[in-house]
Amino acid sequence: MLTGISIDYLILTAAILLLLSIVASKTSGRLGVPSLLLFLLIGMLAGADGPGGIDFANTALVQLLGVFALIIILFSGGLDTRWESVKPVLLKGLILSTIGVMLTAAIVGIVVWQLTEFSLVEGLLLGAIISSTDAAAVFSILRSKNLGLKKRLRPLLELESGSNDPMAFFLTITLMQLLLVPDTSLWEGLLSFLLQMSIGGLVGYLMGRLMVWVLNHIRLDYDGLYPVLIIGLVLLIYSLAVFFKGNGFLAVYIAGVILGNHSFIHKRSILKFFDGQAWLMQIIMFLALGLLVYPSRIVPVIGIGLLVSFVLIFVARPLSVFLSLAIFKMQIREKLLISWVGLRGAVPIIFAIFPLMAGLPNAEMIFNIVFFVVLTSVAVQGTTLAPVARWLGLYQWEPPKKKYPLELDLTEGFHNELVEITVPEDCSAAGKPLVEVGFPQTALIVMIERNKKYITPKGTTIIEPGDNLLVMTDRPEDLAHVNSCLGISKVS
Numbered sequence: 001m002l003t004g005i006s007i008d009y010l011i012l013t014a015a016i017l018l019l020l021s022i023v024a025s026k027t028s029g030r031l032g033v034p035s036l037l038l039f040l041l042i043g044m045l046a047g048a049d050g051p052g053g054i055d056f057a058n059t060a061l062v063q064l065l066g067v068f069a070l071i072i073i074l075f076s077g078g079l080d081t082r083w084e085s086v087k088p089v090l091l092k093g094l095i096l097s098t099i100g101v102m103l104t105a106a107i108v109g110i111v112v113w114q115l116t117e118f119s120l121v122e123g124l125l126l127g128a129i130i131s132s133t134d135a136a137a138v139f140s141i142l143r144s145k146n147l148g149l150k151k152r153l154r155p156l157l158e159l160e161s162g163s164n165d166p167m168a169f170f171l172t173i174t175l176m177q178l179l180l181v182p183d184t185s186l187w188e189g190l191l192s193f194l195l196q197m198s199i200g201g202l203v204g205y206l207m208g209r210l211m212v213w214v215l216n217h218i219r220l221d222y223d224g225l226y227p228v229l230i231i232g233l234v235l236l237i238y239s240l241a242v243f244f245k246g247n248g249f250l251a252v253y254i255a256g257v258i259l260g261n262h263s264f265i266h267k268r269s270i271l272k273f274f275d276g277q278a279w280l281m282q283i284i285m286f287l288a289l290g291l292l293v294y295p296s297r298i299v300p301v302i303g304i305g306l307l308v309s310f311v312l313i314f315v316a317r318p319l320s321v322f323l324s325l326a327i328f329k330m331q332i333r334e335k336l337l338i339s340w341v342g343l344r345g346a347v348p349i350i351f352a353i354f355p356l357m358a359g360l361p362n363a364e365m366i367f368n369i370v371f372f373v374v375l376t377s378v379a380v381q382g383t384t385l386a387p388v389a390r391w392l393g394l395y396q397w398e399p400p401k402k403k404y405p406l407e408l409d410l411t412e413g414f415h416n417e418l419v420e421i422t423v424p425e426d427c428s429a430a431g432k433p434l435v436e437v438g439f440p441q442t443a444l445i446v447m448i449e450r451n452k453k454y455i456t457p458k459g460t461t462i463i464e465p466g467d468n469l470l471v472m473t474d475r476p477e478d479l480a481h482v483n484s485c486l487g488i489s490k491v492s
Contacts, residue, residue, distance in 0.1 A: 013054065017046060021283045036134075036286050036345055037378045043290015056291035059356050065288050066350035069281035070165070071252050075234050076278035077162045078256020079271055085155040086257075093159030095324045096338075100160075101167040103320035104312070105131040111311045116304055118362065121178050126366050128171035129352050130312060130373055132164045133157075134345025150394050153334060157341055165347055166250040170196060172351045179360055192245075199246025201254055207237045208258025215264040226266050227273045230259075282346070289349045289371075298368050305372035312373060313380065317342040333392040340388050344377040419479060421486070423467040429486045435459035437485050443478040446470050 024038035046052030056062075086093070108127030113120045149157075174189045211233050220226060234252055241251035260271075298305070318339040325335055352370040355363035389395040423430065429437045434445060434457055448455040449468035455461065463486075471482055 013046075013052075017042060017287050018283060021287060025279070025283075036282065037375070037382065039283055039286030040290040040346075040375065043287040044293060044295055045290075046287075047291045047293065047295075049295045054291055056288070059292065059353055062288045062292050063350065063353045063357060066285055066346070066353065069285040070249065070347065070350065071234060071238050072231075072274070072281045073278050074162060074165065074249055074253040075256040076274040077158070078253045078258075079260035079274055081158060081162060081257045081260060082155070083257065083261045085152070086159050089152050089156040089159060092325060092328060093156055093163060096156075096160045096321070097164035098167050100320045100324040101131045101164050102171070103323060104316045105168075105171055107316035107319060108308065108312055111315070112304075112308060115307065121175055122362055122366070125172065125175040125179065125355065126308070126369065127316075128168060128175055129366070129370055130308070130344055130348045131171065132168035132344075132347050132351075133161050133342045134347055149337070149389065150396050153337060153394065157338065162253050163250070166197065166200065166247040166253075168347070169249060169351065170247065172354060176355060176358055176360065180358065195245060196247040197250060199244050200241045200248065200250035201246075203237060203241040203244065203246055204251035204254030205258060207233070207240065207251070208255035211255060211259050212262045212264055215259075215266075223266060223269075227270055230270065230274075285346050285350070289346055292353075293368070293371050297364070298372050301365060301368045301372060305369050305376065308369060309373050309376040309380075312344075313342075313377065333394060337389060337392050337394050340381055341385065342377075343381050344374045346374070348374055419471050419473070421469045421471055421479075421482065423463055423465055423469065423486060425465045427463070427465055427486050429463050430465050431462060433460050433462055437463065439485055440473075440478050440481045443471055443473040443482050446472050 020042050021035075021039050024042060025035040044050055046054050048055040048057075105124060105127035108130065109120070109124030112118050112123035112126055116123070118126065170193050174192070177189075211230070214233070215226065215229070218229070220229065234255070237251050237255050238248035241248040264270075318336070321335050321339045321342075325338075348370050349367075352367040356367055360366075386395070439445065445457045447470040448457050448461065449470070450464060450466070469482075471479065473479060473482075
């Protein structure tokens, strides 16, 4: 517990930890180490057992921070989920996020029960806590190395990671209930799960549609209030789902998917805002979890931690993937990569706090084991993802997205798009000013990139080979006309 510490000192400490985490995120991709691992390590170093010496034992506060952070992260993930890419893999993703999670929990739980002093229910509880995956760190590594995944694997993994937390949460709560009340009916638990998922999904869909309507009709006086409005609505969605006995995490994720796949006012700036908020929530959550753990208490559980990590990485996850996807025509190498991408992140650590709060026997031991398993999973799987993807022949080069000093906020009913066209060396328009090229009036050259510098075009601006023209238009035939004027036949 933080006691006897001034507010000024707390603010200074928070600022230092936040800045260190941002620097760590800058270098993590280059080192091949997921950001969350560095965030956790920074928190551990700042904690009671580290040089920082901060005694932070407030599990209730960390649980609250974790739930709030998870709400924002899941909603942000939903905003970034493109329905057209997810739709072909929807069934696979749902099976992985439900049956796959249950199989993972069952396999880990049975092995722990057989090889340790944990009871069957305690083993299953441990398996349930670590059954959900976290692909956020995976994709940060992929982006840093400009690596993509072939055969629709990326949207499948995104869908699984965004939708499997509710199942893991349900299993965790149900098994905790079995430990607290041993005569709890499993049949009632199954019905409760179906009810939670159904209500959560319905609330998320309806409120997501309502969010789209509200954003496009409310007409706030200050643009900066729109993100605040959305945060309020997201928290309301979670609360409504929980109030009606539904799963709040699933509700906010689905609401994010609905909103992200519709047009609404200030969409571009709002997406950027929530991307930043997701990063902030991850940093806060990982730092708090790192501060909460005592590394000295992890040492005694290293043996069983290594056992659980081995079973999870090399047995439970592959078996659950292969069995869940057995009905689909997929190559073995695809299933192997999906198995290897099963990283565990901060969510299992958050779920491990619930047994602590409930005062269950062996709860502290379970928490320390989960923390060790997460560290092992991130260190082993996270750092080897790129080599494994290359070895399996499932990577593809993704050129980094260019960033322009230009913000274009497209609102409802505005169908224009920005397209980049590269002027070839043999371009017939090279050496001519824009006014003489004959571009259609409905196609606007809004910016020219030349030698890593940006030029605001004028009628007298001379076109040069190698120029990247940023063209705005709403008609495909205009793009064809632009290319024709440049003497080229393909948009880059």
